[in-house]
Amino acid sequence: MKIAILPGDGIGPEIMNEAVKVLEALGEPFEMETAQVGGAGYAAHGHPLPDSTLKLANEADAVLFGAVGDYQYDRLERALRPEQAILGLRRELGLFANLRPAILYPELAGASTLKPEVVSGLDILIIRELTGDIYFGKPRGVRECPDGPFKGQREGFDTMRYAEGEIRRIAHVAFQAARKRDRRVTSVDKANVLETFQFWRDIVSDVHKEYADVELEHMYVDNAAMQLVRAPKKFDVLVTGNMFGDILSDAAAMLTGSIGMLPSASLDANNKGLYEPSHGSAPDIAGKGVANPLATILSAAMMLRFTFGRSEQADRIEAAVKRVLAQGLRTPDIYEAGTSKVGTREMGDAVVAALQ
Ligand code: IPM
Numbered sequence: 001m002k003i004a005i006l007p008g009d010g011i012g013p014e015i016m017n018e019a020v021k022v023l024e025a026l027g028e029p030f031e032m033e034t035a036q037v038g039g040a041g042y043a044a045h046g047h048p049l050p051d052s053t054l055k056l057a058n059e060a061d062a063v064l065f066g067a068v069g070d071y072q073y074d075r076l077e078r079a080l081r082p083e084q085a086i087l088g089l090r091r092e093l094g095l096f097a098n099l100r101p102a103i104l105y106p107e108l109a110g111a112s113t114l115k116p117e118v119v120s121g122l123d124i125l126i127i128r129e130l131t132g133d134i135y136f137g138k139p140r141g142v143r144e145c146p147d148g149p150f151k152g153q154r155e156g157f158d159t160m161r162y163a164e165g166e167i168r169r170i171a172h173v174a175f176q177a178a179r180k181r182d183r184r185v186t187s188v189d190k191a192n193v194l195e196t197f198q199f200w201r202d203i204v205s206d207v208h209k210e211y212a213d214v215e216l217e218h219m220y221v222d223n224a225a226m227q228l229v230r231a232p233k234k235f236d237v238l239v240t241g242n243m244f245g246d247i248l249s250d251a252a253a254m255l256t257g258s259i260g261m262l263p264s265a266s267l268d269a270n271n272k273g274l275y276e277p278s279h280g281s282a283p284d285i286a287g288k289g290v291a292n293p294l295a296t297i298l299s300a301a302m303m304l305r306f307t308f309g310r311s312e313q314a315d316r317i318e319a320a321v322k323r324v325l326a327q328g329l330r331t332p333d334i335y336e337a338g339t340s341k342v343g344t345r346e347m348g349d350a351v352v353a354a355l356q
């Protein structure tokens with residue numbers, strides 16, 4: 001069980017320390033090796049995804065990833081910016097299936113900005129296609145505008161595209177995931193405007209023929225955004241493309257009140273995976289010891305479940321997280337009056353203690 005540990009930037013190293021501590025406390029023969037990525041990769045090796053880091057990620061069975069990005073790297077040319085590390089890992093490792101659960105822990109019902117009755121008991125799973133769409137489509141760039149009223153001016157352009165096989169494989173992931181849940185899939189598209197997403201809708205419907213036991217509904221992305229804040233509990237599994245999934249998963253995360261609680265998994269065709277918290281590097285609070293490590297700890301649990309098939313250890317971590325919440329321990333992002341405010345390290349220590 002070889003794990004590549006990529007802490008990254010900002011709060012990445014702090015939260016990763018706690019996740020590693022929890023993994024070590026399980027008493028399993030993990031082999032963990034750390035490498036730099038993102039701004040830290042650029043600072044050490046001149047590239048956000050150094051060759052040595054990519055090699056380690058390729059050799060490992062799973063990657064545990066912190067977060068990347070920091071103000072000081074914002075002015076670098078696009079190819080050298082920290083975000084390229086995560087995009088490069090997704091592409092190079094073929095991590096096409098991104099699973100982003102949005103679960104509201106009952107103890108945190110008050111942390112959501114939505115009314116408790118709208119979100120209490122929320123448990124939805126967003127499945128985002130991760131290696132296609134306008135994120136990776138070519139051609140792209142800035143060129144001279146070839147026609148129309150702005151002819152001759154510069155224009156920026158990207159290409160939205162999905163191959164049939166790309167849609168089929170993510171649809172299978174969604175229907176299979178739904179079979180382990182409430183057997184309902186909502187496929188989110190923009191078929192009323194975009195050719196790419198009419199095609200998406202047709203292919204998802206075709207794959208659905210193999211899953212008569214799962215209910216399929218199609219929904220336009222604008223309506224899905226509205227339903228997510230109006231009646232989010234109506235959803236079970238949402239499946240969508242890379243761009244829409246990026247946006248909707250942030251909205252879904254906020255339903256739960258704290259993005260600091262949400263793990264994610266990005267899987268290839270053989271369940272090799274990269275696991276990371278859904279939140280970013282939060283450079284404004286980096287180094288202060290106040291970041292919430294639970295999303296990273298819960299990402300480690302997802303890794304145990306999906307890549308290593310050790311569900312009982314994943315359950316152990318998840319139960320420990322529930323226990324520390326029940327004990328009233330809260331990092332500042334989820335703090336409410338009447339609970340006990342703790343820092344990153346104390347929260348990690350409490351999860352380790354609750355494992356026993
Ligand atoms: C995410 C992030 C990334 C994305 C960025 C950092 C490239 O927003 O994982 O959702 O857009 O996919």
Ligand code: MG
Pocket residue numbers: 246247250
């Ligand atoms: Mg995003």
